[in-house]
Amino acid sequence: MSKKISSSRRKFLAGSATVAGLAAATSVVPISVVNANHLEPGSKGLPDFIKWKKRSALIIHSGKTMESHRGAVGSSVITPIRHIYIRNNMPSMTDAQIGDRSKWQVKIEGVKNPKTFTLAQLKRMGQTTIATVLQCSGNGRGFFPHKPRGSQWRTGAAACVMWTGCPITTVVEACGGIASGTKYITATGVDHVATGLDPKKATVERSLPKKAHKDAILAWEMNGVALPNAHGGPLRFIPPGYFGINNVKHLGKLAFTAEESSVKYMKSSYRISPIGKKGSQYPSCWEMPVKSYITSPLKSAKSGDVVISGVAFGGTKKVGKIKVSTDGGKTWKKAKFVGPNLGKYAWRQFVYKTNLKSGTYNIASKASAGGESQPKLRIENRRGYGHNGWFDHSLNIKIV
């Protein structure tokens, strides 16, 4: 969570052009004009830009927001790409807007020798792969009783993804190191340029504490395929352990900065404020807290042996213990992590085998990481961010 906002926000970009400059040559049209891919919740189809997704794995909230069904993440650690949720603040860039993917450019600023690299150049600099949990800040918003504005996600605005790209540390090295006096790493999407939107309203630009760059990558591949446009292709910033919004899509600039960005998506949106209050003085959606939830069974199971399974993750910290309750949290039993450990930023599958007689049970899971345990309740906040309370994520199942 970010500290109280510095008063000198205006000089935030260390050695960089302003965000507005990126779109200076383009015309500005209202967001509503290009937001044409609206779909009614409950729609039977999928919008064209994600026609390749599996409709039955997704719950449609709008034309730019689709949640994975709770069981659709599977039990094989990595979420199948056709099942992964979509949450785009802006319309996804089209192939025509992107053009030749190998020529896609990203500016690196706030370094000793600022440079611009094409995707082709990045691919020649270095390559690694990381598995991370990608989770929308508002995942779990649907559980908040005050009905915050925004998609009513329950569990499915989260996935475990393999990303391949160039380490930021390699990029920084090629630019002579980080400039002095910088405190943040600020990533800028450039989709607003191609779509001609007002950069003040439409620029997705996010600042994170500088340390977030250490394990971060510039990704061009996701689960073994070229990064789809719908997920921010051809190039996306992946700072592992930080909420989805910080994984900036259609990346056009990465800058080490002295101040946080002043665009709407940093300054006012994604702030965790008390209900009825807002402002940049409240913490930003940065590191994800420890979380877990059961993915099977979801409704019922046969009496006798029952295998309860789910996923658990620790944000930027390695997930430690996982416990399961079948009595609404009165008692907890240790569950077992199973399957490959893909590193601290991935989620782990857990399994708890028990024996249940006929009846109704409240089943819940509770994970801990870095000394912190999931709380029972959500932390009430205006926009319904960061929900990791175990109680709302519990399930009432029928054993028959």
Added chain:
Amino acid sequence: MSKKISSSRRKFLAGSATVAGLAAATSVVPISVVNANHLEPGSKGLPDFIKWKKRSALIIHSGKTMESHRGAVGSSVITPIRHIYIRNNMPSMTDAQIGDRSKWQVKIEGVKNPKTFTLAQLKRMGQTTIATVLQCSGNGRGFFPHKPRGSQWRTGAAACVMWTGCPITTVVEACGGIASGTKYITATGVDHVATGLDPKKATVERSLPKKAHKDAILAWEMNGVALPNAHGGPLRFIPPGYFGINNVKHLGKLAFTAEESSVKYMKSSYRISPIGKKGSQYPSCWEMPVKSYITSPLKSAKSGDVVISGVAFGGTKKVGKIKVSTDGGKTWKKAKFVGPNLGKYAWRQFVYKTNLKSGTYNIASKASAGGESQPKLRIENRRGYGHNGWFDHSLNIKIV
């Protein structure tokens, strides 16, 4: 590799009905009658049973054999399911032939208390996930100059897959333990029953050394989705580290046996014999030897910095070192493993960054595991099995 065949093959199944018995009530028709999904090599389409695969990722050899393009495995460890090769000895079972997947049955024999479990029951017994390299015994056959009969695979009859299912050790425990006097674990596919094929010719039944059961699972999920019919759904035997053929599809029986199976697919097929010779006295395609190959670049790259990447695996042994040569094997440099380590049965991605001037280069990779290193040359054999020589897998690339 299996030892010389025992002379008393007739009494091979410890406490089990014969394979022929499984199909006793079904009519027997020639294989050619049901093998109707033939496709010409170079076909633009895909047969119906794998219409969901990505055509451009695959090289079609026949209606039941499709290879992944060398670069189509991606750089994110797990191979995308739509890119994974198909090698079916028998026509894949249809949904109609399978019926209710939860009622699919598997007999467990050669145990103290033989039992039959449904898929629903297995799911209630236990669950784990393993990542393994799935590789056809004949992968690399296309490099053999004597043109062995069979699909002319080069590198693409291999994939790294996540499997989810019930551990065999859990199944064995539920059956009171392994029967005494058993030496093998014998897995039987039952697709020939539904398709009415001659069980003597069409039963895919494979025996492995008993120790192969320890990390093996009965899998119902693959890369996060219910195991597709084309890959042996609803239930497949996954003995990690053993060649593809041993990963028996449409599994109907698993038996601990005193002898190896006597069906064609065990007795005469998949034997590594000298050119011009055949017979069950030769080793069977069991444990996979250490292997690696480069997946990028495949043809050319720009002069200057070049990132060479690929995959390396050790069969049943953890892959140790990986080296890359850019001069046809005269000199070797250590490459770096990158990305998550999914366990010893998975492959690892490797990366070697170098600087190359314009010209033509022969690039090769050489892995070692458990003290064994890839040989330079293939081991010549009649059917072109088990090729792990680095020389044939090297690439001539043009640096421009």
